[in-house]
Amino acid sequence: MRVSNLRRLNSINISKNASDYIVMFFLIRDLKMAISKYAFGKILDVGCGNKPYKSLFNNSDENYIGCDVIQSSDNKVDILCKATCIDAMDESFETVFSTQVMEHVDNTDLMMKECNRVLKPKGIFILSVPFCWELHEEPYDFFRFTKYGLQELCDRHQLEIIEILPNGGKWAAILQMNINMIYSTFKKKNLFVKGLKFLFINLHFTAVINRLAIFLDKKYFDPVLTLNYVLVARKK
Numbered sequence: 001m002r003v004s005n006l007r008r009l010n011s012i013n014i015s016k017n018a019s020d021y022i023v024m025f026f027l028i029r030d031l032k033m034a035i036s037k038y039a040f041g042k043i044l045d046v047g048c049g050n051k052p053y054k055s056l057f058n059n060s061d062e063n064y065i066g067c068d069v070i071q072s073s074d075n076k077v078d079i080l081c082k083a084t085c086i087d088a089m090d091e092s093f094e095t096v097f098s099t100q101v102m103e104h105v106d107n108t109d110l111m112m113k114e115c116n117r118v119l120k121p122k123g124i125f126i127l128s129v130p131f132c133w134e135l136h137e138e139p140y141d142f143f144r145f146t147k148y149g150l151q152e153l154c155d156r157h158q159l160e161i162i163e164i165l166p167n168g169g170k171w172a173a174i175l176q177m178n179i180n181m182i183y184s185t186f187k188k189k190n191l192f193v194k195g196l197k198f199l200f201i202n203l204h205f206t207a208v209i210n211r212l213a214i215f216l217d218k219k220y221f222d223p224v225l226t227l228n229y230v231l232v233a234r235k236k
Contacts, residue, residue: 008049008072012056017207019183022176023227025214026168027128030230031099032056038124038162038232041094046083046115047101050074057097065093084110091120099128100228104140112157119235125159127231131166132173134180150231159233166226168217173225175213179206 014024048066067079081087096115129145147164200206
């Protein structure tokens, strides 16, 4: 059973020395673009957590509704329900938004069906999903997605793809995963690990790698490997 009040992301302001700066840099960049270009009307945030992306929509509270399977740590969830059984009427939203949620849903087809159901005709679906990431929120971590898998899901559920954006390329992915690997050792207490922790956190070596990753990824962009995808689709 999932635990209520888990600590969730509550802001898109990320320190350049944060261990997740690279992944968030590209994810936030692409979500901002997708939202500003395509989102409109009443919004449903599926798997909303603490609604960290609400500020990107410029919507009033009554026009930005969040649903999630459990209540968030900041008590921001409006509707408690599963993504596979959304407690909302048919065709009641112009935009459905869901970020970094679908990998935790055991039935992706049913989630897609529900998101399609609550969308109005010609409504917009904005989704982000991981491609390259380690296990997290275990045991509720079921899937990783390619752009071709997203295309297949949209085809099956009458959603017309507008864009599929890779969030960074191979340099971003490789350097982010190396940071993740190093940070995963910090729970150990030996002298070597303490030295690494001091170097990466106190001496801000994480920020150096983060800046290098952004530079290399922009200069030598190659989406053969990416951290996430942002999908924008329209209900037919």
